[in-house]
Amino acid sequence: MRFRSLLAAGLIALGATSALAGASSSQLETYQPDPALLTAPKSELEGRVRRACAVVQARLQKGDESNFDRPCGCYARATLKSLDASEVEAYRTTGYFNDSARAKALGAIDSCKLQRPV
Structure with a gap:
């Protein structure tokens, strides 16, 4: 379940709304952001975005998360x-x-030479 939540957050964080287009409305309606985001320092936000990116890129490029x-x-x-x-x-x-x-x-995806989510 944690992996699914992280992956969903990663797709959303990367702006992959088209990737979520296939998700049912009930799945999207049940998404709840982590309440810890409200008070997390910016460095933690950066870490969350980095981890989500690695999950998404590993899936997109069929590689290991550590490669990203x-x-x-x-x-x-x-x-x-x-x-x-x-x-x-x-x-x-x-x-x-x-x-x-x-x-x-x-723009950051492009400048960092990552694959855009489809």
């Missing part, structure tokens, strides 16, 4: 550095990136 430590670290740092306070707050509240943050995250 460096590029996902790049992605997490670049993404969180680019977010303004309202985008970080929205992520804390919902557990996923809003539209403006998603655009920035996609």
